[in-house]
Amino acid sequence: MTDPRRLIPRTDVVLAHPAVRDASSGLDPHLVKQTVVSVLAGCRAGQIRPESAITEVLAALPRSASSMRQIINATGVIVHTNLGRSALSEAAVAAVTRAAGTTNVEFDLSTGTRGPRGAEATRALLERIDGAEAVHLVNNGAAALALVSCAMAAGRSVIVARGEMVEIGDGFRIPELVESVGATLREVGTTNRVHLGDYAAAIDETTAFVLKVHPSNFVVSGFTSTVSVNELSTLPVPTVMDVGSGLLAPHPRLPDEPDVSSILRAGAHLVTASGDKLLGGPQCGLIAGRRAAVETVRRHPLARAMRVDKLTLAALEATLRGPQPPTLTALESDPERLWARARSIVADLADVVAAEPVKSEATVGGGAAPTVSIPSAAVALPASLAERLRALDEPVVGRIEHDRLLLDLIAIPCTDDGRLVAAVRAASSSIES
Numbered sequence: 001m002t003d004p005r006r007l008i009p010r011t012d013v014v015l016a017h018p019a020v021r022d023a024s025s026g027l028d029p030h031l032v033k034q035t036v037v038s039v040l041a042g043c044r045a046g047q048i049r050p051e052s053a054i055t056e057v058l059a060a061l062p063r064s065a066s067s068m069r070q071i072i073n074a075t076g077v078i079v080h081t082n083l084g085r086s087a088l089s090e091a092a093v094a095a096v097t098r099a100a101g102t103t104n105v106e107f108d109l110s111t112g113t114r115g116p117r118g119a120e121a122t123r124a125l126l127e128r129i130d131g132a133e134a135v136h137l138v139n140n141g142a143a144a145l146a147l148v149s150c151a152m153a154a155g156r157s158v159i160v161a162r163g164e165m166v167e168i169g170d171g172f173r174i175p176e177l178v179e180s181v182g183a184t185l186r187e188v189g190t191t192n193r194v195h196l197g198d199y200a201a202a203i204d205e206t207t208a209f210v211l212k213v214h215p216s217n218f219v220v221s222g223f224t225s226t227v228s229v230n231e232l233s234t235l236p237v238p239t240v241m242d243v244g245s246g247l248l249a250p251h252p253r254l255p256d257e258p259d260v261s262s263i264l265r266a267g268a269h270l271v272t273a274s275g276d277k278l279l280g281g282p283q284c285g286l287i288a289g290r291r292a293a294v295e296t297v298r299r300h301p302l303a304r305a306m307r308v309d310k311l312t313l314a315a316l317e318a319t320l321r322g323p324q325p326p327t328l329t330a331l332e333s334d335p336e337r338l339w340a341r342a343r344s345i346v347a348d349l350a351d352v353v354a355a356e357p358v359k360s361e362a363t364v365g366g367g368a369a370p371t372v373s374i375p376s377a378a379v380a381l382p383a384s385l386a387e388r389l390r391a392l393d394e395p396v397v398g399r400i401e402h403d404r405l406l407l408d409l410i411a412i413p414c415t416d417d418g419r420l421v422a423a424v425r426a427a428s429s430s431i432e433s
């Protein structure tokens, strides 16, 4: 009997195999070679049959250099944290592509010398936030609050209402964040009620500021009372508010969601917020408010450790100055229009799968406006399609409701309806085969 190891192909032969070469385009040649070498080692160790070598190599190679795929968000959650929160506008995507090379992020083209970093992104924000004298950008909402707490309250105390001791998600708790930078929390009030007098009584010489946190992902109802920023601003210490969502001005669909401009006008010294929730931009954290306070924060050594990169600055500026970003377009969707799209998609699928247009209730997501449900429309499909739709090269992620798969249209730009139809066709045909 011949030794089966004699059937093991040589490394260069495997590398030259047309299917392997196809699968390797766009990948690091060293990575491809390493994959082949390790599969062939498996063959020699008797763990892989030599005739399966090519198949094993193909299975082991990454599909592309980046594993992040373009997903169609059919969940009905507009800002879906697991799907990367806000989708960038076309203007922002184009800006990111340009900034990805060498760019004038910190360079003045007229003088040919160093310029202020990201000056235009900052200016664009200032133009949009009524009531802000200055803004500073960091990597996310959590970094914004951490930097403010560190720069203003390390070794001092921060007063916060018990009803605003919020956990945002994945174990991230606002009070723990504030304490982690060396500030002491003074809790006031009860779970359901707090009064201005509670805050006033807690103020002493160690107080750095009063922190108000928007309880963005839950509501307390019944016998409750909170103290507004208007009232808090009468206290002899600064007020800082974490508004979370990044809404810059009031929005008619979200009457209970605080916005940065209104909170500053109500008297807050500083506001912190995320850039990738209702602002509709890239992941970043905004610190906006009074000039002196923003300067204190900006000059703290940790500010450098939280500095935003050029891609973020490019995307944010274009989000603010370009056409409306997809998150806001989704939020303002006309339910009649969504219904018409659902019917038309169902008609386009009639020959491949049993689909039905259904009314749906969409949500804002991203931990914002937890009680708001937005009238939407969806295409209902057999639940068995869910997994197949996620397995496509351009995956579609919907939600299961009453044993059916709903593809909610609210967060899908209408220009993607053709792609959605093509995806469902592809997934349905894979059922028959």
Ligand SMILES: *Cc1c(COP(=O)(O)O)cnc(C)c1O
Residues within 6 Å of the ligand: 140, 141, 142, 143, 168, 213, 214, 215, 216, 242, 243, 244, 245, 273, 274, 275, 284, 285, 366, 367, 368
């Ligand atoms: C989302 C949120 C945060 C955290 O912001 P990230 O950008 O996720 O770091 C903090 N506070 C509130 C109130 C939030 O809603």
